[in-house]
Amino acid sequence: MKTSSLIASPMLLLQLCISNLRHIFTSVFSKVFNWTVGVCIPSTSSVSQLDKEEDQSKDKNATAPTSVNYHFTRQCNYKCGFCFHTAKTSFVLPLDEAKRGLKLLKESGMEKINFSGGEPFLHNKGDFLGELVQYCKQDLQLPSVSIVSNGSMIKEKWFQKYGEDLDILAVSCDSFDEATNQLIGRTQGRKSHIDNLHKIRNWCQQYKVAFKINSVINTFNIDEDMTENILQLNPVRWKVFQCLLIDGENAGDEALREAERFVISEEIFQEFLDRHSSVPCLVPESNEKMRNSYLILDEYMRFLDCREGRKDPSKSILDVGVKEAICFSGFDEKMFKERGGKYVWSKADMKLEW
Numbered sequence: 001m002k003t004s005s006l007i008a009s010p011m012l013l014l015q016l017c018i019s020n021l022r023h024i025f026t027s028v029f030s031k032v033f034n035w036t037v038g039v040c041i042p043s044t045s046s047v048s049q050l051d052k053e054e055d056q057s058k059d060k061n062a063t064a065p066t067s068v069n070y071h072f073t074r075q076c077n078y079k080c081g082f083c084f085h086t087a088k089t090s091f092v093l094p095l096d097e098a099k100r101g102l103k104l105l106k107e108s109g110m111e112k113i114n115f116s117g118g119e120p121f122l123h124n125k126g127d128f129l130g131e132l133v134q135y136c137k138q139d140l141q142l143p144s145v146s147i148v149s150n151g152s153m154i155k156e157k158w159f160q161k162y163g164e165d166l167d168i169l170a171v172s173c174d175s176f177d178e179a180t181n182q183l184i185g186r187t188q189g190r191k192s193h194i195d196n197l198h199k200i201r202n203w204c205q206q207y208k209v210a211f212k213i214n215s216v217i218n219t220f221n222i223d224e225d226m227t228e229n230i231l232q233l234n235p236v237r238w239k240v241f242q243c244l245l246i247d248g249e250n251a252g253d254e255a256l257r258e259a260e261r262f263v264i265s266e267e268i269f270q271e272f273l274d275r276h277s278s279v280p281c282l283v284p285e286s287n288e289k290m291r292n293s294y295l296i297l298d299e300y301m302r303f304l305d306c307r308e309g310r311k312d313p314s315k316s317i318l319d320v321g322v323k324e325a326i327c328f329s330g331f332d333e334k335m336f337k338e339r340g341g342k343y344v345w346s347k348a349d350m351k352l353e354w
Contacts, residue, residue, distance in 0.1 A: 065110045067341060067345075069114045069295060069296050070114070070115055070297045071116050072117070072129075074088055074118045074299060075090055075117065075119065075122055077122060078186060078187065080184055080257075081257055081262055082218055082257065083257050084244055098132060099135050101316075102136060105317070105322055106140045111143050111144065112143065112145075113136050114146045114147070115147045116148040119149060119152070126154070133145050133147070134162060137165035137166075138165060143345065143346045144168065144346045145167050146167055146212075147169050149170070149172070151193070152188050156203055166209050167345065168210040170212035172214045172216070173186070173214070174186050174216050174217075174220075178193070184220050197213075198233070208352075209347065210236045210352060211233070212236055212238070213233065213238045213239070214241065215240050216241045216243055217243060217264060217269055218243040219261065220262070222268055222269075222271075222272055225275060225276070230279050230282075236350065236352070238279060241285050242264065242266070243262045243264060244291065246310060247310035288335075289335060289339040292332040292335060294331075296329075298313060301316045303317075314328035314329060
């Protein structure tokens, strides 16, 4: 026993020495490695901080959807030859989903919503539109809620039910000559578009809604002098647009309209503006000003990018959120400001004499 213990002792000592050396080398190597990694690669906490700062920077630079145009339907009862948002689908979001999208927009900075079409009063006889108007004003408390309509489907009872929550109603009128409206397609049957325009103007005054007129200037109305009629109607704004071509909507093989015959040059458009320079509420918009200066949502709540002369849709804000979808809107915020896109748009601030 004594002999075997003496023999084993040196071997045990050797193993012990080897074990200690391994421990020392491992410890030293670990410290050197960690020091090297620490120099070359930020720690997890550092990376998280950098990501957070980058996200905050992106949030500050992200486009806010201050003013949004929601075309919730493409269906229309008129057949305007130059229409640039045609009835390519009959889809309309369920009311709850539309409200969810509007809430997302409000949370992202929306101050003004404009409902358009198609003809927005056509779906569910205007009640769907009325529900959205009420929701935006009462629940979301947006400063401005507006509508663009051809006016043909509006009834007085709609004003009685929803008018209090509407800031601005814009009615499209391209001519004060009934024959010209017939040529353009701004009509339905034998109804007088002009008589209807005056009736709606009176309702707006009665139910305290700011009244606006939109006109598309084209080959059929370019020589008309609308000064007297506009001054008589006295809208808060008269938006005057140069007829615009959009591939896939009113131009090209897949378009439902052929608007080429309606198109006018910049020079001719300017002549029309010069003729109406005495109208104080006139707000002109050439093709250049109009094309990319609007945030447009289609019936699926996708932003539409018009930079290539067509409407390229983003993913729906209902699927990816506003922040991601708006990156694919093609929105020119600088032009939006230059064309006077931000104005006094709440009727509470207009100080109108009803």
